[in-house]
Amino acid sequence: MTTASALEMVLAAVVLGLAVWTIAARDTFAAVAGFIAYGLLLALVWVRLAAVDVALTEAAISGGLGGVLLLGAAARLRSSETLASAERPGGVLRLEVALLSAAVAAAIAAAVLFLPDPVPTLAPAAAANAGATSLGNPVTNVLMAFRAMDTLLEKVVLLLALVGVWSLAPDRFWGGRPGLLHYADPQGVLAFLARLLPPVGIVFGIYILWVSADHPGGAFQGGTVLAAMWLLAMMAGLADAPPVSRRWLRLLLIAGPVVFLIVGLAGLWLWDAFLAYPAGHAKPLILAIEFAMVLTIAVTLGLLLAGAPERSAEP
């Protein structure tokens, strides 16, 4: 057994152990902490599988964004946690839930274990047509050209999620500023970090987007970094969250899907297929879509984490 495979086995065992622990943990906060660690370790698993693009997304979404969302939920549930844990569901219900979960796990396991050998794959087809877009990263090729429709719909889903969060706002605060106002010492450590880090983070977020043409990266990962910088400034009290009724905010939120749709419809009109790119001009079009998308993703993720409007638009 080589060192690498020993490392992989230890990694897999720790990931499985953490998954079990996350489910078994009684305390919500502890379960969330376990889930964040689980997401970060899963990113390492993806790196070991040579899927660096997926690893970046996993770390950004599961470890970062999802973790912060769950931490916020745990903080809101804290006051009612003792009440909620007092009322345990009945034995029959718990048995049913256990059976249902076990059945889902067994079905997934069966689907994976009984895959035909060799596994059906479109990877050779994607690799054979890689030259069509003059992009060096096969994942970006698939996401932005071969299966661009999925990426477009994914962005719309993200927007729908934000509409769902906003619809939790009380009527009197509709159109107001999301979340609670954050206070922090303007001379304190958090404010210092919020001044120091965003210049680095903004460059890094755009860099992740830019290199995605030829190396692992992408609009989603870059957008997450940009959103994190915005949230840091909000949490440190340096920049308040904008009222959700602002016109510029709404325009930014739809910029990505709109540019995507315009390019797609232009393809239908000029090159006889929805989302078709003209030969030789695929790269600039894809970059234009990605730059519009990174702005949309950053603003959407930031507002998703900021939460439903809870204050009036006036400061």
Added chain:
Amino acid sequence: MSVALDIVTITAVSAGAFFFLAGTVGLLRFPDALTRLHALTKADNLGLGLVVLGLLPRADSLRDGLKLICIWLLVLLAGATVSQLIARVALASEAAPGTRQRPDSPAPTARHDGPQPP
């Protein structure tokens, strides 16, 4: 030359791994939040610093080496800030046991300057 670089790598990465191990043991064994933070920052600062130092001779180009150093500096910044913030919360909850307040939660709007209500 390459043997010397190998020795540098092995020594520095092993020393870094030792600090990670010591930091983890400290995290598990130390009695309170502040001492546990102290142990953790040793893993972040010295452990990662030594690992990066050990990996520098392995970097393919000057650019990759600078990237490694940037990673260490960013982790230093994040680690130092977060441990300061956690330490403040730990101190505040020690000073007033039973009250767990988020450091960024808004200050109470109503002030009771007169006699406190029972």
